[in-house]
Amino acid sequence: MSRDERLPVVDYDQISIETLQQVIMRLNHDELRQLSAYESEHADRPLVKRILEARMAQLESVV
Numbered sequence: 001m002s003r004d005e006r007l008p009v010v011d012y013d014q015i016s017i018e019t020l021q022q023v024i025m026r027l028n029h030d031e032l033r034q035l036s037a038y039e040s041e042h043a044d045r046p047l048v049k050r051i052l053e054a055r056m057a058q059l060e061s062v063v
Contacts, residue, residue, distance in 0.1 A: 007038060017047060024055050032056045 008031035009015065009023050024032060036052045039045065 008034060012038070013043070017051070020048065021051060024052065027055075029056055029059050032059070 008027055009020070012020075012035065015023065024035070027035070032052055032055055036049065036056070039048050039052065
């Protein structure tokens with residue numbers, strides 16, 4: 001995934017962890033997977049990856 005590719009969160013690379021935690025609550029599983037892949041390929045921040053994984057797990061448990 002290139003940096004030019006549109007992400008489901010505007011200014012993803014610049015938002016705080018606190019804002020990210022709020023924003024991801026309205027994303028679907030595919031959008032979360034897209035962010036997770038982008039995060040792994042770029043900043044690769046362990047805390048952000050855990051937050052994204054936890055939200056994906058929440059969505060999976062509802063289905």
